Amino acid sequence: MKRQYLVPLLALLVLVLGGVFAAGACGDDDGGNGDGNGNGVSSDLDDIAAARGLTPEDMKHALQQFVPPGEYDDYVMFASGGHSGQVFVIGMPSMRILKVIAAFTPEPWQGYGYGADWGDTVLAGGNPEGVELTWGDTHHPALSETAGDYDGRWLYVNDRANGRVAMVDLQDMRTKQVLAIPNIQTSHGGLFVTPDSEYAMITSKFPMPWPPGTYAGSDEYADVYRGASAWLKIDQTNGRINMDESFQLELPPYTQDLADAGKLVSAGWGFFGSFNTELSVGADFDEALSEPIGDPMEAGASRNNFDYLHLINWKAAEQLIADGKYEMIGGQRVIRIETAVEEGILYLIPEPKSPHGIDVSPTGRYLVVSGKLDPHVTIFDFEKVEAAIAAEDFEGFDDYGIPILNYDSVLAAQVEVGAGPLHTQFDSKGHGYTSLFLESAVAKFTLGDDVVTGGEAPFELVDKISVHYNIGHLATAEGDTVTPDDNYLVALNKWSIDRFAPIGPLHPQNFQLIDLVDGEGPMDLIADMPIGIGEPHYVQIMKADKLSALELYAAGTDALTMDTHPEAIDAGEEKVERDGNNVTVWMTAVRSHFTPDIVRVKEGDNVTLHITNIEQTRDATHGFAIAHYNIQASLEPGEVATFEFVADKSGAYNFYCTEFCSALHLEMAGWFLVEPSDAVAALD
Amino acid sequence: MRKVIGKPERLWIVFVAVASVLLLATLFVPLWRMELVAPQYPEGLVMKAYGYKFAEDPGSYYDDVKEINGLNHYIGMKPIEKVTEMDIFIPGIVGLVVAAVAASFVTWKRNWIKALTILGFWTMPLFFVADLQFWLYRYGHTLKEDAPLNPGAFTPKVFGSTKVWNFHSETSFEIGFYLMVVAALAVSAPPIIGWLRSRFGRERAVNSRVAQAHGGARVS
Numbered sequence: 001m002k003r004q005y006l007v008p009l010l011a012l013l014v015l016v017l018g019g020v021f022a023a024g025a026c027g028d029d030d031g032g033n034g035d036g037n038g039n040g041v042s043s044d045l046d047d048i049a050a051a052r053g054l055t056p057e058d059m060k061h062a063l064q065q066f067v068p069p070g071e072y073d074d075y076v077m078f079a080s081g082g083h084s085g086q087v088f089v090i091g092m093p094s095m096r097i098l099k100v101i102a103a104f105t106p107e108p109w110q111g112y113g114y115g116a117d118w119g120d121t122v123l124a125g126g127n128p129e130g131v132e133l134t135w136g137d138t139h140h141p142a143l144s145e146t147a148g149d150y151d152g153r154w155l156y157v158n159d160r161a162n163g164r165v166a167m168v169d170l171q172d173m174r175t176k177q178v179l180a181i182p183n184i185q186t187s188h189g190g191l192f193v194t195p196d197s198e199y200a201m202i203t204s205k206f207p208m209p210w211p212p213g214t215y216a217g218s219d220e221y222a223d224v225y226r227g228a229s230a231w232l233k234i235d236q237t238n239g240r241i242n243m244d245e246s247f248q249l250e251l252p253p254y255t256q257d258l259a260d261a262g263k264l265v266s267a268g269w270g271f272f273g274s275f276n277t278e279l280s281v282g283a284d285f286d287e288a289l290s291e292p293i294g295d296p297m298e299a300g301a302s303r304n305n306f307d308y309l310h311l312i313n314w315k316a317a318e319q320l321i322a323d324g325k326y327e328m329i330g331g332q333r334v335i336r337i338e339t340a341v342e343e344g345i346l347y348l349i350p351e352p353k354s355p356h357g358i359d360v361s362p363t364g365r366y367l368v369v370s371g372k373l374d375p376h377v378t379i380f381d382f383e384k385v386e387a388a389i390a391a392e393d394f395e396g397f398d399d400y401g402i403p404i405l406n407y408d409s410v411l412a413a414q415v416e417v418g419a420g421p422l423h424t425q426f427d428s429k430g431h432g433y434t435s436l437f438l439e440s441a442v443a444k445f446t447l448g449d450d451v452v453t454g455g456e457a458p459f460e461l462v463d464k465i466s467v468h469y470n471i472g473h474l475a476t477a478e479g480d481t482v483t484p485d486d487n488y489l490v491a492l493n494k495w496s497i498d499r500f501a502p503i504g505p506l507h508p509q510n511f512q513l514i515d516l517v518d519g520e521g522p523m524d525l526i527a528d529m530p531i532g533i534g535e536p537h538y539v540q541i542m543k544a545d546k547l548s549a550l551e552l553y554a555a556g557t558d559a560l561t562m563d564t565h566p567e568a569i570d571a572g573e574e575k576v577e578r579d580g581n582n583v584t585v586w587m588t589a590v591r592s593h594f595t596p597d598i599v600r601v602k603e604g605d606n607v608t609l610h611i612t613n614i615e616q617t618r619d620a621t622h623g624f625a626i627a628h629y630n631i632q633a634s635l636e637p638g639e640v641a642t643f644e645f646v647a648d649k650s651g652a653y654n655f656y657c658t659e660f661c662s663a664l665h666l667e668m669a670g671w672f673l674v675e676p677s678d679a680v681a682a683l684d
Numbered sequence: 685m686r687k688v689i690g691k692p693e694r695l696w697i698v699f700v701a702v703a704s705v706l707l708l709a710t711l712f713v714p715l716w717r718m719e720l721v722a723p724q725y726p727e728g729l730v731m732k733a734y735g736y737k738f739a740e741d742p743g744s745y746y747d748d749v750k751e752i753n754g755l756n757h758y759i760g761m762k763p764i765e766k767v768t769e770m771d772i773f774i775p776g777i778v779g780l781v782v783a784a785v786a787a788s789f790v791t792w793k794r795n796w797i798k799a800l801t802i803l804g805f806w807t808m809p810l811f812f813v814a815d816l817q818f819w820l821y822r823y824g825h826t827l828k829e830d831a832p833l834n835p836g837a838f839t840p841k842v843f844g845s846t847k848v849w850n851f852h853s854e855t856s857f858e859i860g861f862y863l864m865v866v867a868a869l870a871v872s873a874p875p876i877i878g879w880l881r882s883r884f885g886r887e888r889a890v891n892s893r894v895a896q897a898h899g900g901a902r903v904s
Contacts, residue, residue, distance in 0.1 A: 551745050590754060592832070615754075616747045619724075663850075664758070664832055 061526045064515060067094040075477050077490065077541045078141045078155055079511075084534030085136035087157055087168060092477070092541060093488060093513055095529035103166040103175045104136025104159050110174065111623070111633035116641040118174070118559045126164045126178030137161040139537040140191045140258075144239065148195040148263045148482035152546035154239035156191050156200045160537075163187040165202060165232060167239055171550050172636075174559055177240050182330035183212050183228040183248060189259040189272045195482075199231045199314065200241065201261065203272050207253035212330045218281040222399070227251035228334070229272070231314055238562070247321045247333040249340055252400045253279060254308060255301070258357045258423070263482055264364035266382040268315035271367055273355040274308050276301040277398075302373065306350035306407075308398065309358060309369055311385065313345040320345065341401050347389060348404045352378060357423035357473075361432070362482050366412060366447050368432055370421035377421055377434050377445065379459065381412035413459035417443035422472060425479040427486040429453045429519040431462070435471040435491065442467055442474060442491055442514065444523060454520060465523040467512050470495040473538040476516070480540060486519035492536055500530050508532040511539075551618050553638030565640035567610035571595070583647075584608040589622040589635055590615055591662040594655070597670030603650040603677040609643040611635055623658025626672050632658060650676040692788035695874045696798070700788055703805060703870035704781040706863045710735060711777060715812060715860035716842075720752055721852040729755075732858065733816070735773035737766060759851065760831025761823055769815055780804045784871060798875070805868040809861060817842040 049059055067073055073091030076098070081088050085105030089098045104126060106113025113119045113134075127133055136159035144154040155168040163184035167177040181187070181202065189203030207225040209216035216224040233245035259272035280300025283292035294300070317335055320326065320343055326333040340346035351358075353371040360367055367380040387393070388409045395406045420438025427433070430452035434443045444463040446452045456462055473492045477485040496510035508530035515524040553559070556568025569575075569586050574595045577584045583601045587594055589611055601607055613622050613635035624641075625632040628649065633641050656669035714732035722729065730741035731748050740748040753763040783804060787797040820840040827837065833849060840846040846853045 592758075617751050617754075618745050667832070 061524075065093045065095065065513065065527045067091070067096075073544055075488070075541050076544045076547060077475075077539050078143065079492075079531075079536040079539040080138035080141050080157055081533060082139075082509075082535030082537060083135070083137055085138055085159070086534070087138060087141060087155065087166075088531070088533070088536065089173065090511075090529075090539075091544075092490070093526065095511065095513055095527055099173055100533065101168055101173050101175060103138055103157055103168065104133070104162075104164065104178060106134060108632050109634065111635075111641070112175070114633065115629075115631035115643045115645060116633035117643070118641060121560060122175055122178050126159075126162075126166070126180055128162075128180040133162055133164075135161070136164060136166075138166075138534075139188065141538060141540055142191045142193040142200060142480075143540050143542055144197040144234070145193055145195050145481070146197065148267075150478065150481055150540070150542040150546055151197070152542065152548060154197070154234075155540075156193060156241075158187045158191040158202050160186060160188055160205070163202070163204060165191060165200065165241065167200075167241060169239060169562070170547060171562070172553070172559060173549060176238075176560060179232075179241055179243065181230050181232070182332045183208075183210075183334070184230055185212075189229075189256045192259055192261045192270070192480075193234070194261050194270075194314070195263045195267055197234050197236070199233060199246075201229065201231050201259060201270055201314075203227060203229045203251065203256040203259060205257070206255055207251075210250075210329070218284075221253060221281050222279050225253040227253055227256050229256070229270070229310075229312060230332070231270075231317070243332070247317065247326065247335065248329075249312060249317060249335045249346065250329075250337050251310070252337065252398065252402070256310065257355065260358050260360045260367075260480075262360055262364055262382070263362070266360060266364040266367075268313060269382075270312045270314050271358045271360065272310050272312075273351060273358045273369065274310060275354050275356075277307045278303050302354050305353050307353075307355055308348040308404070309351040309355070309367070309380070311347045311349065311405075312340075316343065316345045337400050337402065341403065344389070346402055347385075348398060348402050349380060349385070349410055350395075350404060350407045352376070356421075359424040359426075359432075361447055361451065362426050362428065362484055363451060364482075365450070366432075368424040368434070370424060370434060372420055372422065372437070375419055375421070376414040376416050377424060377432065378414050379412040379447070380410045381448070384410045384412070412448060415445045415459050415461055417445055417461055418464065423474055425474055425476040425489065426484050427476055427516060427519040428484055429486060430456075431519055433474060433476065433489055433516075435467075435474045436464075437470055437472065437494075440467055440469045440471060440493075441465060442471065442489065442523065463522050465514060465525060467491040467493055467514075467525070468495075468499050468510060468528070469493055469497050475539045475541050477541045478543065485543075486516055488541070489514040489516050489523070490539060490541065492539065494535065496528075496530065499528055503532070509535050511536075552616060552620075553636060555614065555616055555638050556612060556640055557638050559636070559639055559641075565610075565612075565642075567612075567642060568640045569610070569612050569614075571614055581605045582608070585610070587611045589613045589624065589657065589668075591620060591622075592657075592664035592668040594624075594657070594668065594670050598673065599655075599670070600673045600675070601647045602675050603647060605647045605674075607643075607645055607647050610640060611643070612640045613637055620661060621659045622661055622668070624655065625658045626655040627653045629653065629672070631655075634659070647672075647674045650674045688792045689789055690791035690794075693874070695877060697788045699870045699873045700784045700801075703867040704784055706867035706870065707777055707781060707805070707808070710808075710860040710863050710867075711774065713860040713863065714739065714858040715864070716816060717856055717858050718752075718840075719854045720755060721854055722850075725751075731764070735777070735812070735860070736770045738764060755851070758831060759833045759835050759848070760828030762826060762828075764823070767819060776808070780808070802868070802872050802875070805864075805871045809864040809868060812861065812864070813842055 073094050075092040077090040077092045079088040086103050087101040102110045102112035113123050138157045139160040141157045143150040157166050163186050165179050166175050169176045184204040185208045186205040187202045188205040191202045193200050204227040207227040209224050210226040229249040231247050232241040235242050254274035255276035257273040262269035280297050282297040283294045286293050325339050326335050351369045353374040355371045357370045365382050369378045388405045393406045393409045394403045396404050417434050418436040418439045420436050422435045422437050424432045424434045430447050432445050442465050445461045446456045449458045471491045471493050475490050477488045491512040493510040496507045511529040513526040515526050556564050558565035575586050583605045615637040620637045622635045653672040655672050714734050716733040718731045720729040727744045732739045783801045787801045824839045825837045835848045838848050
């Protein structure tokens with residue numbers, strides 16, 4: 001190119017670049033944030049600590065727990081909500097409650113069970129015939145897994161009181177399914193999810209007379225009462241449990257207890273304990289003498305030094321079902337005990353004494369059992385278990401014909417950890433952490449040589465820390481996966497006694513955050529967190545970045561199906577249709593109005609409201625409540641909900657948005673006008 | 685009949701090529717942005733105007749335009765939607781590029797065509813600003829009387845900051861607008877350069893050589 005073009009072209013280039021720069025500069029905010037005062041922080045901290053009476057230790061712990069305003073936690077913890085029947089979502093390490101997910105109990109904030117189709121439909125699925133249950137006792141949450149690792153898709157939780165299961169979609173943190181499980185009345189064992197989320201498993205707690213629905217007196221306990229292990233098939237597309245593809249195993253009436261899934265070397269197996277091989281049913285009461293006859297269950301169920309750990313080969317059970325070796329009981333395909341024994345899918349191992357937790361180590365090799373009344377953890381080696389099964393190395397058979405593996409043949413070790421061991425969790429360095437209920441402590445011990453990385457001796461107690469008080473479960477971060485983390489442990493204490501300011505006789509539970517110091521140093525207590533909503537039993541702790549929760553729904557979404565709601569509308573498409581005494585209204589909600597905001601019906605009309613929240617803005621949730629009609633919904637951005645009810649009370653009723661949505665939130669209201677019917681008016 | 689197709693002048697064709705590319709580039713980038721500033725929108729609520737459409741800020745969680753319209757309803761402002769002028773933006777750009785190229789090759793009334801082309805290139809950014817300001821005025825002066833808030837008529841600025849009650853908007857030009865200006869400057873450059881050359885003697889020889897090469901047609 002000739003020189004004479006160069007100058008003007010360069011000038012042009014400068015202009016273009018200048019334009020780009022100018023545009024960029026216009027788009028940016030003033031980046032300066034000025035007052036960086038780096039001095040005096042340390043002396044400020046000392047002043048604060050002195051003023052508040054904090055020790056350097058306190059300050060360290062405060063920093064370990066601190067998450068700056070506006071920043072996110074590294075972990076999210078899913079805690080069962082105990083009596084609340086719900087699930088708590090808690091950020092960790094800050095230990096702040098992020099959400100309460102309604103599961104078994106109607107819950108107004110999420111509009112769960114107060115007239116909107118989503119929640120009413122889900123809750124109805126959990127009602128056994130003829131009963132409307134309005135609470136649950138959530139116990140053991142289980143996150144879905146892929147290859148033995150939490151995958152952030154779904155969460156399952158059991159209802160201890162009524163033997164039910166709830167499934168939560170972690171996209172929107174709403175419960176999408178509640179199921180009453182046939183043949184199970186109460187449930188403690190499980191819930192666990194198999195390593196690729198093939199099944200969610202729960203076992204019955206107390207057995208019931210079989211066939212279910214019949215009556216049998218306690219004198220027929222051994223012969224007629226049965227438990228069940230339910231393998232609930234998970235639909236991989238939406239996380240729902242498909243009862244038609246689920247199956248169960250009949251169990252002896254031993255009162256099956258906590259459970260865990262095999263993984264890696266023990267994949268394909270499920271394990272659960274039991275505590276009443278004595279078959280105690282408690283004591284009848286002599287009404288003439290006013291005293292019990294015989295042992296109450298407390299004593300009767302504690303007499304034996306050993307109860308039975310149950311081992312189920314669920315992969316093989318799946319095949320038996322495919323081969324038709326089942327009976328239909330309570331609408332479920334059930335493998336009878338006799339078949340399970342014949343086919344070699346059910347075994348027992350003696351476990352001491354009044355056992356509680358059974359926890360499988362990350363490699364799947366060690367099965368750690370805690371006997372509440374035995375100061376040891378008893379550790380079985382799954383490789384030895386397999387060998388014993390192959391060699392039929394049995395020490396006998398129980399009364400139901402189930403083979404009992406030779407205890408000495410399958411034992412890896414016992415470690416004396418302290419009084420009242422309940423549950424065990426693991427880190428990645430070959431340690432187990434066991435909760436000691438009676439001792440109010442957490443014990444740390446080593447597993448076998450194959451997994452201990454720190455040069456410690458195998459099967460030895462290495463550390464112990466006091467907790468406050470009466471610890472139940474405990475959980476390490478990513479604790480039930482094949483790759484647990486080594487940083488945090490949460491102790492789930494049943495009693496708090498003096499840890500918080502007195503707030504009446506019912507004390508909060510106490511979650512305690514413990515630093516595991518990379519699994520290397522002595523455990524260190526960081527923080528207490530009171531839980532004043534119910535008694536959580538178990539938690540699972542997942543890396544927060546595994547969640548991919550929705551910020552809002554796609555426009556017109558049905559929260560139940562996550563598809564477009566058939567009655568979704570957009571602004572301008574609102575309408576009212578009347579057909580005899582059926583009135584259908586398609587309504588929209590957007591800041592700060594409902595359209596229409598007057599709804600006129602006649603007393604006795606069947607009213608159907610389809611309400612679309614047409615917002616597509618984060619957090620622009622609207623509520624919808626009608627006074628005196630017990631209707632309350634949470635209409636989250638993009639969501640559509642349907643309400644069907646009878647306008648059975650005449651009058652002028654206010655409806656309003658129950659989420660403070662905007663400056664004119666109070667104005668976001670309207671009238672539900674129920675004219676007295678002609679017949680009623682004529683009578684007046 | 686006189687020959688209408690001729691060899692282009694090198695100076696003109698080079699700048700026209702650059703200007704055409706810049707102008708065509710405006711089809712792919714926004715010309716203008718409006719941000720509604722409010723703490724509830726930490727990522728900013730940003731609407732961008734292309735020559736032919738209004739668009740969301742793809743980085744935000746919102747349907748920005750819908751959201752801005754939702755907020756504007758509080759003061760009774762009409763929803764922002766595509767205006768007729770947007771339909772002629774693409775044909776306009778294509779027409780200008782064709783005209784610029786034609787002006788390079790057509791010898792008939794070449795200078796007039798060039799002059800019109802240059803005018804056309806300047807019309808793009810100037811009309812855009814004027815039209816946008818007109819619409820902003822219209823939007824600010826056709827507020828529904830029965831809206832929840834009645835701030836009275838106002839004129840949002842095409843460039844800068846506008847505050848009406850709680851509503852604070854910031855507007856500025858985007859890269860596309862500057863591209864249009866630079867394209868206009870580029871297409872205006874050859875006559876200016878030609879004038880500079882004729883004014884300062886050193887270039888005359890070159891000019892006459894160029895003129896010879898083009899069969900005597902005068903360089904403007």
